[in-house]
Amino acid sequence: MSVVILRFPGTNCDLDMGYAYEKLGAKVEYVWHTQDFLPKDTDLVVVAGGFSYGDYLRSGAIAKVAKIMEAVREFANRGGRVLGICNGFQILTESRLLEGVLHRNESLKFIAKNVELEVVSTQNPFLSPYKQGEHITLPIAHADGNYFIDADGVKKLQDRDQILLRYTQNINGSVDAIAGICNEGKNVFGLMPHPERAIEKALGGVDGLAMLGALL
Template sequence: MNFAVIVFPGSNCDTDLFHAIKDVLGEKVEYVSHQEHDLEGFDAVLLPGGFSYGDYLRSGSIASFANIMPAIKDFAELGKPVLGICNGFQILLESGLLPGAMKRNAGLKFICESTPLTVEHNETMFTNEYEMDERINLPIAHADGNYECDDDTLARLEANHQIVFKYDDNPNGSKANIAGIVNERGNVLGMMPHPERAVEALLGNDDGLRLFQSILVNWREHHAVTS
C-alpha cells in the first residue's frame, strides 16, 4: 500500500507520520508537497499536524486553498482513505471535506497531554481493528480543538454514525465530546488526537497503531492479492 503524507509550510508532524507508516506499519510512503497537483499512484492520503501557514486567519484556512487540495477532493470522491490529524483535521474542516469548524479551546490554553478516548464506531476503514466502545489513550497537542457545529449537523453526524472518537474527559470544550469524525461516505476521517505519536509500546503507547493497521486491512480486503 502506498501512502502520501502532504507537506504544507508549517507542517510539523509529517516526519512522525512518515515514520509510523514506513518503519512501524511497514508500508510505502512518500512526502507530497502542497504545491503538487496530483495524487496518482497513492492509496491513502494523510494530512499531518502542525501549524500550516502559521495558523494565520484561522487554523487550516490558508492550507485549504493549496494547489494539492483539488487533488485531495478528487481522491476523496473516489472513496479512497483521507486522514487529517490535528491541523490536518482543521484543513479538512476549512476545505469543506468534513462538516463543522474549530474554535479556541474552552480553557484558552494550548493542551499537550495524553487523553482518554472512546472508539464510538469501529466499522470504518480507520477503526476496524479496534473494539466497539474500546477505551484508548492518544496524545493531543492543540490550541484550537474545540469542535463546533450547529444542532442539525450534530444530529446528522449522530444519525449517520459519523462520530468515530469521543473524549472521555472533554479537554477542550468540543461539542458532544467530539474528537474525530468521518464524512458520510466514511472515507475521510478528521481527528484532533495524534495516533502517529502512539505507535510503539517502547515509547510508551501503541494505541494509535491499529488505526493505520485498519486502513491497511481495509485496503487489502479490497485488493486481494491474486497470484
C-alpha cells in the first residue's frame, strides 16, 4: 500500500505518521504543498497535524488553497481515501471535503492530554477493526478543536452515519461531542485526536494502531 503524507509550512506530525505507516508495512512518500499532483500509485492521502502556515489567518484556511489540495479533491472525488488528523481535519473542513468547522476550544485554552473516545460507527473502512460502542484512548493536542455544525447538519451526519467518534467527556465543547466524522461516501475521514501517537505501549497505548492499519 502506498501512503502519501502532505507537508505544509508548519506541519509537524508528518514524520510521526510516516513512522506509524512504515511500522505497519506501508510504502510512505512525503509530498510538498507546492506540488500539483499525487503519485500515480497513491492509495491513501494523509493530511497530517501541525500548524499549517502558523494558523495565522484561521486553522487550515491558507492550506486549503495550496496547489496540492486540488489534486487531493480530485483524488477524493474519484473515491480515493483521505485521512485528516487535527490540523488535517481543519484543512479538510476548510476545503469542504468534510462538513462543519473547527473553532476555538470552549475553554479558550490549548488542550494536550489523553482522552477517552466512543467508536460510534464501524460501517466505514477507517474504523472497521473496532466494535460499535467500544471505548478507546487517544491523545489530543489542539486549541481549535471545537467542532461545530448547525442542527440540520448534525441530523444529516447522524442520518447518514457520518459521525465516527465522540468524546466520552466533551473536553472542547464540540457539538454532539463529535471527535471525528467522515464524508457521505465514507472515503474521507477527519478527526482531532492523534492515532499516530498511540501506536506503541511505551508511548502510553496502542489504540491508534488498528485505526491506521485498517486501510492496509
